[in-house]
Amino acid sequence: xxxxxxxxPAALIAIGLGLAGCAGxxxxxxxxxxxxxxxxxxxxxxxxxxxxxxxxxxxxxxGERGPSSFAEITVSLPPADRRKVGEVQWPSRLPGDPATDxxxxxxxxxxxxxxxxxxxxxxxxxxxxxVMVFVHGFNNRFEDAxxxxxxxxxxxxxxxxxxxxxxxxxxxxxxxxxxxxxANYSRHALESLLQALAKDPAVGExxxxxxxxxxxxxxxxxxxxxxxxxxxxxxxxxxxxASPDVDIDVFWSQxxxxxxxxxxxxxxxxxxxxxxxxxRRVWGSTARLGAIDPxxxxxxSKLEAAKITVLNLSKLRTGDKLNHGKFxxxxxxxxxxxxxxxxxxxxxxxxxxxxxRLMQVTGSAAAAVGTAAGLAVAAPIAVIDPNTxxxxxxxxxxxGRSIEDVGESTTNAIRAPAEAIKSPSM
Numbered sequence: 001x002x003x004x005x006x007x008x009p010a011a012l013i014a015i016g017l018g019l020a021g022c023a024g025x026x027x028x029x030x031x032x033x034x035x036x037x038x039x040x041x042x043x044x045x046x047x048x049x050x051x052x053x054x055x056x057x058x059x060x061x062x063g064e065r066g067p068s069s070f071a072e073i074t075v076s077l078p079p080a081d082r083r084k085v086g087e088v089q090w091p092s093r094l095p096g097d098p099a100t101d102x103x104x105x106x107x108x109x110x111x112x113x114x115x116x117x118x119x120x121x122x123x124x125x126x127x128x129x130x131v132m133v134f135v136h137g138f139n140n141r142f143e144d145a146x147x148x149x150x151x152x153x154x155x156x157x158x159x160x161x162x163x164x165x166x167x168x169x170x171x172x173x174x175x176x177x178x179x180x181x182x183a184n185y186s187r188h189a190l191e192s193l194l195q196a197l198a199k200d201p202a203v204g205e206x207x208x209x210x211x212x213x214x215x216x217x218x219x220x221x222x223x224x225x226x227x228x229x230x231x232x233x234x235x236x237x238x239x240x241x242a243s244p245d246v247d248i249d250v251f252w253s254q255x256x257x258x259x260x261x262x263x264x265x266x267x268x269x270x271x272x273x274x275x276x277x278x279x280r281r282v283w284g285s286t287a288r289l290g291a292i293d294p295x296x297x298x299x300x301s302k303l304e305a306a307k308i309t310v311l312n313l314s315k316l317r318t319g320d321k322l323n324h325g326k327f328x329x330x331x332x333x334x335x336x337x338x339x340x341x342x343x344x345x346x347x348x349x350x351x352x353x354x355x356x357r358l359m360q361v362t363g364s365a366a367a368a369v370g371t372a373a374g375l376a377v378a379a380p381i382a383v384i385d386p387n388t389x390x391x392x393x394x395x396x397x398x399x400g401r402s403i404e405d406v407g408e409s410t411t412n413a414i415r416a417p418a419e420a421i422k423s424p425s426m
Contacts, residue, residue, distance in 0.1 A: 026091050028058025029143050030073070030104045037098035039079035042105065043150040045162040046119055047071040048193050050186040051142055052168070058094075060107065061142040063170040065182060068189045070115035074106040075150035085155050088147045102147050120202045122161045129204030131197055132160040135190065137212025138179045138245065141171035152209075160207070163197075165190050167217055183217045190221035191228075198233035207238040208263075215244035215289070219254045222263075231260025242268045243290040248299075251289045255306055265308045269294055 036042075052066030061069070076098045083089055089101050096103040110118070123129045134152060136145045145166040153162045167186035169179045197206050210218040218239065226232045244251070244267070255262075269290055292299050294310040303310055 026094060026096075028056060028094055029091060029096060029102075030060045030107060030146070031058035031094070032106055033076075033095045033098060033103045035098075036076050036103075036105060037079075039081075040098050041077045041080075041154055042074055043077065043153045043162065044072065044074040044106075045146070045149060045153065045164050046115055046122075047073055047146070047164045047166065048115070048189070049142070049164075049166045050168055050182075050189045051166060054142075057107075059142065061166070063141065063168050063172075063175070065168045065185055068112070068192070070110040070112055072106075072108045072110060072115070072118060073104065073146055075147060076103050076105050077150065077154055078102070088151055090147070102150065104146075116196055116200065119161060119163065119197075120200055123200075123202045123204070126161055127159045129202060130158075130160040131163055131203055131206045132158060133163045133165055133194070133197075133206060133208045135165050135167075135208065135210040135214035135218050136169070137210075137214045137243075138169060138176060139171060140166070140169045142166060144171065163193070165193060165217075167214075179213060180216075183213055184220070187217050187220040187224065190217055191224045194221060194225060194236060195229075195233075198235045203235055205238075206236045207240070208236070209240045209242065210244070211242045212245045212290075215241050215246050219244075219246065219251065223254045223257050226258040226260060226262070229260075232258060232262055234261065236263050238264045238266070240266045240268070241289070244288070246289045248287040248289050248292060252302065255308075265306070266311065267294070267303070267308055268311050 047070060049061055049069050049071075050065060050067070051061035051069070052064040053069065054060055054062040060071070077083065078089055078098070078100050082100055091097070091101040091103065119131070123131060132153070134145075134149045136148070140148075145164060149162060149164045153160070165186075167190075168182040169175065194206070194208075197203050208218055218241075222232055222236075222239070225236075246254075267289070269292055294300060294303055294312050
């Protein structure tokens with residue numbers, strides 16, 4: 001048994017080093033390119049962040065904590081015939097080629113009044129004056145969040161003003177603890193942003209999409225808002241919780257503490273989510289919210305009592321061996337769901353054949369789904385991707401020493417996802 005527990009960390013390190021040579025880890029992609037290309041699509045988003053400013057203008061904001069800051073960023077996506085739904089096409093070198101890569105066209109840093117004024121003007125131009133706020137998960141650098149959200153907005157076809165809330169993540173496989181504390185650090189800033197959106201008379205409706213650890217920030221911000229306002233403002237209509245990396249008991253407590261009116265909650269779960277299984281082992285919790293069986297008790301009764309819609313994707317089979325981002329492997333299904341819900345049509349198993357039960361969700365929330373749940377994949381602890389490689393080599397010695405002290409149960413939990421890891425760019 002001792003031999004096996006030492007072998008798994010070594011295998012994990014070898015996998016990481018093997019992936020380090022793959023493309024997709026170019027720094028400085030936020031430096032605007034001098035021109036676009038014919039046939040490209042553009043997404044302009046407002047950004048609110050609690051990250052510290054970075055002196056490198058191609059990075060813009062680091063993974064360190066800082067005061068609330070704002071920006072407006074325009075991203076160019078390659079022409080439709082040169083890109084695939086479900087992927088961010090990172091430049092292999094700088095400057096990126098707008099004909100084949102995601103590139104940045106414009107970056108403007110703003111103060112808070114400027115940012116809110118721009119949103120006030122932009123929202124009047126979209127149907128129902130909708131705003132969609134995206135909160136990313138663990139292991140995201142600033143540019144990861146920007147480019148992924150640009151793809152979410154484009155591929156979902158959601159008629160909305162996109163607002164990215166990005167909190168200080170180190171963008172490293174080994175920064176889980178730091179990221180978790182950064183999520184706590186950022187909950188007041190997210191609440192402040194949501195309060196401002198709710199008070200803006202030009203805003204008609206707000207939908208929130210949170211993924212993985214981003215659900216913790218979102219739920220805490222909403223809980224604080226409900227206590228402060230004695231309810232969550234009606235404009236905050238829909239909240240989608242995709243693969244939430246949140247302890248189930250803590251979630252019930254958060255929901256119960258939300259006073260008065262609550263938004264429509266939609267929960268995406270998969271009982272075979274291996275990434276959340278590792279997170280459960282790390283935290284020693286009974287269950288992570290995104291991996292529960294919603295048809296089992298006491299979950300079923302509690303979810304029904306709380307009027308939380310559940311999309312159970314446990315039966316959906318894709319090429320995602322971690323089962324943490326199944327939408328990414330089935331973009332056709334996700335686009336079908338998004339289209340039908342936008343049109344106000346109910347979704348059932350018989351119509352799309354996905355999961356145990358696909359219940360109807362409000363159209364404005366689903367518009368944000370598009371390929372969102374899969375596009376924002378950032379596994380809580382067990383994914384090594386291009387975003388972690390820069391930090392990987394510096395941490396190998398430290399991890400090699402520390403993992404040997406981990407119990408056999410945790411080692412087994414890490415081994416399964418590690419064996420399933422493959423580079424997104426390979």
